[in-house]
Amino acid sequence: GAVVSQHPSRVICKSGTSVKIECRSLDFQATTMFWYRQFPKQSLMLMATSNEGSKATYEQGVEKDKFLINHASLTLSTLTVTSAHPEDSSFYICSASGGVQETQYFGPGTRLLVL
Amino acid sequence: QKEVEQDPGPLSVPEGAIVSLNCTYSNSAFQYFMWYRQYSRKGPELLMYTYSSGNKEDGRFTAQVDKSSKYISLFIRDSQPSDSATYLCAMRVPWGYSGGGADGLTFGKGTHLIIQP
Numbered sequence: 001g002a003v004v005s006q007h008p009s010r011v012i013c014k015s016g017t018s019v020k021i022e023c024r025s026l027d028f029q030a031t032t033m034f035w036y037r038q039f040p041k042q043s044l045m046l047m048a049t050s051n052e053g054s055k056a057t058y059e060q061g062v063e064k065d066k067f068l069i070n071h072a073s074l075t076l077s078t079l080t081v082t083s084a085h086p087e088d089s090s091f092y093i094c095s096a097s098g099g100v101q102e103t104q105y106f107g108p109g110t111r112l113l114v115l
Numbered sequence: 116q117k118e119v120e121q122d123p124g125p126l127s128v129p130e131g132a133i134v135s136l137n138c139t140y141s142n143s144a145f146q147y148f149m150w151y152r153q154y155s156r157k158g159p160e161l162l163m164y165t166y167s168s169g170n171k172e173d174g175r176f177t178a179q180v181d182k183s184s185k186y187i188s189l190f191i192r193d194s195q196p197s198d199s200a201t202y203l204c205a206m207r208v209p210w211g212y213s214g215g216g217a218d219g220l221t222f223g224k225g226t227h228l229i230i231q232p
Contacts, residue, residue: 006158042224043225045222046221091156093159103161103164105161109156109157111156
């Protein structure tokens with residue numbers, strides 16, 4: 001299957017700081033990338049959909065000014081958690097899709113801990 | 116009512132047994148169905164991807180979709196201890212359904228599977 005990478009794999013930061021997470025599709029061009037969040041013992045919840053070169057579409061209840069998404073190229077999307085707070089601590093996972101019939105391939109996830 | 120229902124388990128079976136995992140859904144717009152395996156603290160790994168009713172087999176895994184009943188299943192034959200993980204069903208609407216391009220996946224809660232050696 002297709003390979004998607006995320007960086008960093010784990011980050012610990014102080015409350016009020018911003019954290020940037022990168023998602024890369026390594027062996028295919030991703031027309032669409034998705035960002036999910038997963039709390040302990042919960043399923044993945046879609047946060048936003050990102051198409052290359054256009055603004056991201058956010059799910060209801062997700063603050064677009066807090067979770068900044070940039071899809072600069074067909075292989076890279078970034079999620080920036082601005083002014084992070086302890087309640088933002090979670091497992092953030094991106095996925096990438098290559099086309100109309102393509103399914104989504106997931107990255108390994110980034111574990112964020114805000115102190 | 117959640118859009119996708121999945122028993123979280125845990126489901127514990129002896130090695131070699133046939134495992135049956137299931138999800139039900141309520142949104143008839145879902146047309147594409149997936150099963151992912153997720154190990155602790157890792158990203159989900161795609162196991163099966165189907166878009167029509169019926170069965171699809173890949174090695175020890177068989178995915179079954181019944182759109183009329185809004186019910187999907189994953190069967191694992193000859194289960195191994197290494198199959199112990201959380202299994203997530205996921206589904207999505209057709210491309211462009213929401214007026215844009217691709218839509219995100221809606222996941223079940225995941226079933227925690229334990230294969231006893």
